[in-house]
Amino acid sequence: MKLNHKDFDGSRLVTVCENRIDALSAIQFKDEMRKMIDDGPNRVVIDLSQVEFLDSSGLGAVVAALKSKKSDQSLELASLQPAVEKVFRLTRMDTVFSIHDNASSAIEGAADAS
Template identity: 50%
Template structure:
């Protein structure tokens, strides 16, 4: 699974390159993100704008990633399309994650 990472201020922005976060990639996704966030204590935001499909395994991987964060930090998801947003809403995970309509531009990240 392709994940680009960029640190801007106190935000680690992870951009997913694959259109699916499902059982086939969930373990690789979780381990890759674990490596990327290790030792980072700022906000963690995942750009989901390229993700077209999210199944229960993918959702479980997102929850597992959030559990890797300190108790006072919540995982932030940006750019969730209608299918991903529907999965989050139906499972009530839209109240667990911090959702943003779109990933912020570089200057917005610095100010956030």
């Protein structure tokens, strides 16, 4: 599971460089995200623009990442592809996560709020 990250003023953008988060990659995703969150700033945004498929294991891994954050951290999502967005909507996880249309607006929004 390849994840890239870039830090901005008070935010970390984590880009998932895979087209699937499924049963085969969910554990690896969860482990890598835990590292990104543990040493990250108070705000972490996951860019899912390259992820075209997310199954229940993948959804569970994203939820596990949310649960692993510190109490003073936020974990947000950006750039959900239609199939991935549908999974979040059908499971009502879209009410649990802050979801941004794209990564640049998520990061710019944080900069504007500072």
